[in-house]
Amino acid sequence: MIKQWNIHSGYDKDQAEYLQVNCGVNRIVSALLVQRGITTTDEVQAFFNPELSMLHDPFLMKGMDLAVERISEAITKNERILVYGDYDVDGTTAVALLYSFLLQQTSNIGYYIPDRYKEGYGISTTGIDYAEQTGCTLIIALDCGIKSIDKINYAKEKGIDFIICDHHLPGEHLPEALAVLDPKQHDCNYPYKELSGCAIGFKLAQAFCQTQHIPFSTLVPFLDLVAVSIAADIVPITGENRILARVGLEVLNRLDRPGIRALIENARQEKDKAKAIGIHEIVFVIAPRINAAGRIDHGSKAVRLLVSTNYADAVQIANEVNQNNSDRRDLDTDITREALEMMQQSEEFTSRKSTVLFNDKWHKGVVGIVASRMTEHYYRPTIILTESNGMVVGSARSVKDFDVYAAIEQCGELLEQFGGHKFAAGLTLKKENFESFSARFEKVVSSSITDDQLIPREEIDLEINFNEINFSLLDALKKFAPHGPGNMTPVFCTSNVFDTGYAKIVGNNHLKLELYQENNYFNKMNAIAFGQGDFLDFFRQQRPLKICYTINENFYNNRKTMQLNIRNIQLI
Numbered sequence: 001m002i003k004q005w006n007i008h009s010g011y012d013k014d015q016a017e018y019l020q021v022n023c024g025v026n027r028i029v030s031a032l033l034v035q036r037g038i039t040t041t042d043e044v045q046a047f048f049n050p051e052l053s054m055l056h057d058p059f060l061m062k063g064m065d066l067a068v069e070r071i072s073e074a075i076t077k078n079e080r081i082l083v084y085g086d087y088d089v090d091g092t093t094a095v096a097l098l099y100s101f102l103l104q105q106t107s108n109i110g111y112y113i114p115d116r117y118k119e120g121y122g123i124s125t126t127g128i129d130y131a132e133q134t135g136c137t138l139i140i141a142l143d144c145g146i147k148s149i150d151k152i153n154y155a156k157e158k159g160i161d162f163i164i165c166d167h168h169l170p171g172e173h174l175p176e177a178l179a180v181l182d183p184k185q186h187d188c189n190y191p192y193k194e195l196s197g198c199a200i201g202f203k204l205a206q207a208f209c210q211t212q213h214i215p216f217s218t219l220v221p222f223l224d225l226v227a228v229s230i231a232a233d234i235v236p237i238t239g240e241n242r243i244l245a246r247v248g249l250e251v252l253n254r255l256d257r258p259g260i261r262a263l264i265e266n267a268r269q270e271k272d273k274a275k276a277i278g279i280h281e282i283v284f285v286i287a288p289r290i291n292a293a294g295r296i297d298h299g300s301k302a303v304r305l306l307v308s309t310n311y312a313d314a315v316q317i318a319n320e321v322n323q324n325n326s327d328r329r330d331l332d333t334d335i336t337r338e339a340l341e342m343m344q345q346s347e348e349f350t351s352r353k354s355t356v357l358f359n360d361k362w363h364k365g366v367v368g369i370v371a372s373r374m375t376e377h378y379y380r381p382t383i384i385l386t387e388s389n390g391m392v393v394g395s396a397r398s399v400k401d402f403d404v405y406a407a408i409e410q411c412g413e414l415l416e417q418f419g420g421h422k423f424a425a426g427l428t429l430k431k432e433n434f435e436s437f438s439a440r441f442e443k444v445v446s447s448s449i450t451d452d453q454l455i456p457r458e459e460i461d462l463e464i465n466f467n468e469i470n471f472s473l474l475d476a477l478k479k480f481a482p483h484g485p486g487n488m489t490p491v492f493c494t495s496n497v498f499d500t501g502y503a504k505i506v507g508n509n510h511l512k513l514e515l516y517q518e519n520n521y522f523n524k525m526n527a528i529a530f531g532q533g534d535f536l537d538f539f540r541q542q543r544p545l546k547i548c549y550t551i552n553e554n555f556y557n558n559r560k561t562m563q564l565n566i567r568n569i570q571l572i
Contacts, residue, residue: 003568004452005548007460007493008035015039029476031462032490048479050243052216058207061200062188067140067163067179068207074138075106082136083111084127086143086197087299089232089290093225094142094165094198096306101205101222105212110134113299117364117388121419121426123148128155136160140204143167143197146182147419149175165200167235168419169405192240194486198229199244224252224260225306230484231279232287234423237484245279245482253277259305262318263289279482289318292325295365331366336373338362339384343374353380353454354445356438358394360387368395368424375399379456381407381445383427385434391416392434396425402445402453411440458568460548461490466517466525474551474562493548495572499539500524509533515564518544526554529566538571546570 011034019030023044033039038047046054058064074081081102085095092113099111112131114124122144128151131139138161145152145164152162152175162177169184181200183190195203205219227248230241237245253276255261264277267285277286293302297320305321308314339357343349349357355374362370364386371384375397381404385394398404403422412418414437418427429437483489494517502514511529516522527549529535538545549564 002455003458004455005458005460005493005568005570007463009463011035012039019044025476026468026473028462028464028468028473032480035461036487047242050246052220052243052247054243055206055240056191058203058210061181061183061190061203061207062185063179063181064204064207067165067181067204068211070138070161070163070178071102071140071204071208072211075102078106078108079138080134080136081106081109082131082134082139083109084123084131084139084141084144085111085113085303086121087113087116087294087302088143089287089302090197090229091143092290092294092299092302093229093232093306094196094201096303097198097222097225098140098142098201098205099303100307101208101219104218105208110136111300111303113294113303115298116294120388120393120428123151125151125154128158128160131155131160132158138163141165142201145175145177146180147171147175147417149173151175152177163204165197165204167195167197167200169421194236194238194241196226196229196233196235196241199226199241202226202244220247221251221256223248224257227252227482228260228282228286228290231282231482232290234485236486237279237482238486242482242487245484249276249278249482252282257306258311258314259308259318260286262311262314263305263321266315266318266322279484288328289321289325292328293321295363296324296327296331328366328369331363332369332373335359335362335366335370335384339370339374340377343378352442352446353449354442355380355382356385356441357383358385358392358434358438362386364388364393367393368397368426371395371397380454381449383408383441387431390431391428392431393428394426396420396427398423399453400457402449407441407444407448410444411437414440458548459488459491460493462492464492464494465520466494466515466523467520469525469551469562471560471562474553477551489550491548491550491567493546495546496544497547498542498544501540503536503539505533505536511536511539511566513539513566515547525564526561527564527566529569532566532569535569538569544572546572 011031016030016034019033020027022041038044083095083099085091095111102109112127114127119126140163142165146166146168155162163179164177165181174180183193226244230245235241263286290302293299305317342357367384367386371382375382379399381398383394383396385392396404405420405422405425408418408425414433416428420426496518497515500514504512506512509531511532513527515525515527547566548568549566552563552565554561554563
C-alpha cells in the first residue's frame with residue numbers, strides 16, 4: 001500500500017541538545033524524548049523510571065468521596081453489592097479487579113456482565129432486574145453507564161443506588177447516579193483524563209484503601225488486569241497510564257493469576273515461552289481471547305477466568321475461551337470476505353469516501369473487527385452493521401485524525417442510540433432509517449474529510465544513518481516501553497539503502513534482507529519486510545531505496561542480534 005511519510009523533524013533542537021548534555025543520552029534518544037514532550041531532567045527521570053508513588057491522589061476525581069462513602073456504608077450494613085461491567089476486555093478486567101478486591105472486604109457481593117445479543121451494550125433493564133431479584137441495593141458500573149440516564153432512573157425507582165465508573169465522553173446531561181467517576185466530566189479536576197475503565201476501577205479501590213487504612217501493596221497484584229485493559233482498549237500510554245502499564249506488565253509476567261497463566265500457556269508456542277509478555281502480546285494473544293468470550297458465548301466467562309483462584313479450573317475455562325477465539329476468527333474471515341465482495345461489486349461504494357455496509361446475517365460479535373479490517377483495506381471511515389432484536393446495530397472505525405464519533409453525532413436524529421470516541425463507536429438504528437443514515441453519513445464525511453486523511457500515513461520519528469545503530473541505542477530504546485498511543489514504538493528512516501545480494505522471499509511474500517547504506521558496505525544490517533516481496537527486484541537491481549523501520553532484538557542459537565523490521569519502502 002502506498003503511504004505518505006510524515007517525518008517528525010520539527011522538534012526543538014535546543015531542548016534536545018540540553019537533554020543530550022545534561023542526561024548523558026545520544027542525539028537520537030534526546031530527540032525522541034523531546035518529541036514526546038519530555039524536556040527536563042526531572043521529566044526524563046520520571047519517564048525512564050515510572051513508579052507507583054507518582055500516581056495521583058484518587059480523591060482528586062470528582063465524586064470519589066461519595067463513591068467510597070457509599071461502598072463503606074454498604075459493607076458496614078452488609079448490603080449486597082453488584083459489580084456491573086461491559087463485555088469487552090476493559091469491562092471484564094474492570095469487573096474482575098473490583099469484584100476480587102471487594103470480595104476481600106465482604107462476601108455479600110456478585111458481578112454481572114450483560115449479554116451482548118439479548119441486552120446490548122451498557123446498563124440494561126435486565127441487569128437492574130437481576131440486581132433487584134438478588135437483593136442488591138448498590139450497583140457499581142464499570143466501563144459503561146455515562147449515558148444511561150433512563151436506566152439509572154429505573155434503578156432509582158427500585159431503590160437501587162448506582163456508582164458509575166466510566167471513561168467515555170459524557171453527553172450533555174449526566175445520569176442521576178449517587179456518584180459519577182469519569183475524568184472526562186467537564187468539571188472534574190483529575191489531572192489525567194485518559195484512564196481506561198479498569199484503571200478507574202483501580203482508582204476507586206485505591207481511594208477505598210486510603211480511607212480504610214489498607215496497605216497500598218494489597219492492590220499491586222491487580223495491576224496485571226489494569227495493564228491488560230490499557231493495552232486492549234488502546235488508550236494513550238502516557239502519564240498515569242504509563243505508570244500503571246509498566247508496573248502492571250511486571251506483575252503480569254509473574255503469571256500469578258491462574259486465568260492469565262492458563263491463557264498464555266494455551267496460546268504460546270514453545271519457542272516463545274521464555275519471552276517477556278509485552279503490550280504486543282496482550283493486544284494479539286490475551287485480549288482477543290478475552291473478547292471472544294463475549295463475542296461468541298458470554299462475557300461472564302471471561303470474568304470467571306480472570307477471578308479464578310484454581311489453576312485447573314482456569315485451564316478448563318481457557319480452553320473454552322480459546323475455542324471461542326477460533327470460532328471468532330472463522331466468522332471474522334468469512335464476513336470480511338463477504339464485505340470486500342460487496343464493495344468490489346458496487347460502483348457506488350467504491351466512489352464514496354465512507355463505507356457503510358449492512359447484512360442481516362452477519363454475526364454481531366465480530367462486526368467491529370470487520371470494520372477494522374475494512375478500514376485497513378480501503379482506508380476510510382467505515383461502519384459495519386447487522387440485525388439484532390429487530391434493530392440495525394453495528395460498529396464504526398475511523399482513519400487517523402478523522403473524528404468518526406462527531407460524524408455519527410451529526411446523524412443523531414436517525415439513530416436510536418450511539419456512543420464511543422474519535423476513532424471507534426457503536427450505534428443502533430431502525431431498519432427503515434438505514435438508507436437515510438448511510439446517505440447522511442457519506443454526506444457528512446465527504447464534506448469534512450480531507451484528501452490527506454484518506455491516505456494512510458507512516459509516522460516517522462527521525463531520519464538516521466546505519467552507523468548510529470548499535471546495541472547501546474537498542475538498550476536505550478527499550479526504556480521507552482511500554483508503547484502505545486502517545487508513546488509509539490520509535491520509527492526511523494534511512495536513505496540510499498542497498499542489499500548485499502542476500503535478498504530473498506520467505507514465508508508469505510516476506511523479504512529477508514542484508515542491507516548497507518551507500519559508501520558504508522561493511523556496516524551491514526539484517527532486515528525483514530513483512531508482505532513486501534514485490535520489492536525484491538528493486539533490491540536485486542541495486543536500486544537506491546529509502547526504508548522506514550523499527551529496530552528489534554533477535555535471539556537465535558543463544559546469540560543476540562539486531563534486526564530492522566521494515567514498515568515501508570520508497571524508491572529514490
